[in-house]
Amino acid sequence: MFATATNNFVQEVDHGGLLIPVSSLNDTIALLTVVVKRRRFWMWQKPRYTPTDFNFNDILTGDTPIKPVVTETDFIKYNGTFGDNIQGNIEAKFSSSNVSLEGKDSSKLQSSFGSLKKEEVDVQNLLQVSKDRILDMSHGLVQQTKEKSRRVFGIVKERILTTQPCSVIEEVQQGGQCGAALSLCGPKILKRVSLKENGSLSKDSNVTMEIPIHTTLAYALLELEIKHDGRYELCLMSDTTGRFEVDGPSKRGLLGIVGAPDSEKSHLAQELEQLRDHFQLLSALSTRSSLLQQITEVMADRGAVSLLQDVLEQMCFEKKPAVSDVTATESQKHNIQAILDLFEQSGQVAFKPVLSAFHLITSAMDEMTNDILSLLGTCCSLTVLPALELLVQCVSGTGELSLSSAGFAALTEDVYEETERLFASSNVSLKRDGNTVTADIRHTPGNLPLVLCIAVRGLASLARCD
Incomplete structure (x- = not known):
């Protein structure tokens, strides 16, 4: 407080x-x-x-x-x-x-x-x-x-x-x-x-x-x-x-620290391209559906998101913290342990690139405001996430897409309004003209467009069907 x-x-x-x-x-x-x-x-x-x-x-x-x-x-x-x-x-x-x-x-x-x-x-x-x-x-x-x-x-x-x-x-x-x-x-x-x-x-x-x-x-x-x-x-x-x-x-x-590269909106596509291997690792996981289910539950608790990314960050540096020793509620500990158990079951707990890829998603969520995280949760489903990923491609690519394209069927009127609010909260304006949607990035300080695109790409990778 x-x-x-x-x-x-x-x-x-x-x-x-x-x-x-x-x-x-x-x-x-x-x-x-x-x-x-x-x-x-x-x-x-x-x-x-x-x-x-x-x-x-x-x-x-x-x-x-x-x-x-x-x-x-x-x-x-x-x-x-x-x-x-x-x-x-x-x-x-x-x-x-x-x-x-x-x-x-x-x-x-x-x-x-x-x-x-x-x-x-x-x-x-x-x-x-x-x-x-x-x-x-x-x-x-x-x-x-x-x-x-x-x-x-x-x-x-x-x-x-x-x-x-x-x-x-x-x-x-x-x-x-x-x-x-x-x-x-x-x-x-x-x-x-x-x-x-x-x-x-x-x-x-x-x-x-x-x-x-x-x-x-x-x-x-x-x-x-x-x-x-x-x-x-x-x-x-x-x-x-x-x-x-x-x-x-x-x-x-x-x-130690070197100056962070400029992450203005003109570099968004480049940043996402550099992270492409991480998204591919997530989409290849056999436990991706269960991981998506667990991360969806964690998203409902902002504190759990921060704790999860802290635990994953330590594991990426070859530390294995005991979840029982983490200062958290029993519910938070349960949800975090459930995710680590899924990595253990898949044999990926010692594979640092996969842990790093999953940490990528949670750290992006942890950088979001409470409003953005809540709005992302309303859009987190197996049907809506692929559509959000297409919009991310629109934001980082040509800036224009047709809503009649395959993959946009899940964007009903109500869902599209929530999606529009989600992107607007991350300094991205979606404008619809008939069946065409255009995306413009507002040039304001911070990395909200980037972290939203990373989170959407990562969650969509977990929602990928065989």
Whole structure:
């Protein structure tokens, strides 16, 4: 809930900018805090940020700490209310069973952060006071981070924090139907999180947490480009990223993060072509129908999607996490284990390309908004998915198709309206003129068109008939 509130805040005040929302009240983030940035498995996935317990001075050699000039200014007064009303139906027919799910989700999140202030390091002064300083390459944090790929250091150069008691209030009403039986998935819940000096946090009046004054809501980083001898440079431009230089004279390459390629819409066809082998692997699986059934069930739970892709990502790096140790509900653990069991039964659990291909789908879903994921679920059936795949070809190809073509029979008027909403939510406009549909991609920041096309192509591969 706190993570949702801070994410909404950043989307409103710095969309596409440098601010990173704080995801946990347990994170203590001050200026010059060292944060580990981890690039994900696929270049279009958002990085993950892990604040550490260390300050920049802790990993520098020498006994004299640097003390850069810090400016403090009023930021904005922020109060926001966000609401969602989502209603979806998932009907999928498989050879062994049918899945029928209906759900309603009404939520309202009110964030009353009040007057906020910004603390910011004077970067020019930081460059001056840290001139000729060297990182302690023997420090445990440096050693452990360097040994892991895709990870780099950043230091907090700016943070947005509260200046007064404030609150986040969330109302959620959920209901659902599974099969022919109507069941209430959750009662109306009123949850309140209060952020105040010497105050407490409560959810449903049964959880209390002391909240420190000056809670950080968001922060920005300066990444570090680190040489093998401890010398470093601050990445001052927004389009430059940190990295570790390989230790040793014979290796001149750099480990870690490199700049992600441009994923604007003009490159959509190229990106999908590069992933073609992954889709072919999925379409050749003997258990694809059962996997589609299981992933359809997982799609009804956003949290389960994130957990599943995390587990698959670890397995792609030759780790086999125990699902029983994953922090999740019993239902989520059951659904994740059911998918892993299907890979085990097919003999593919140790075949990394197949795991990578399935992880491709789940990671694309995890990058979607809740609305897009819900809409995709309403279109997830053996008959509709092939039609969606044709529309993806339209988006990434000529941009025009005839609805009278074979494969579009499943797009009834109601289904087409849902499909149109699905693509529109992903910044793709479908326009119909008689039997002809054209697709236009709106040039906005982000990778929503790409992740939608990847998810549709992957699910359609699982829906492929022999």
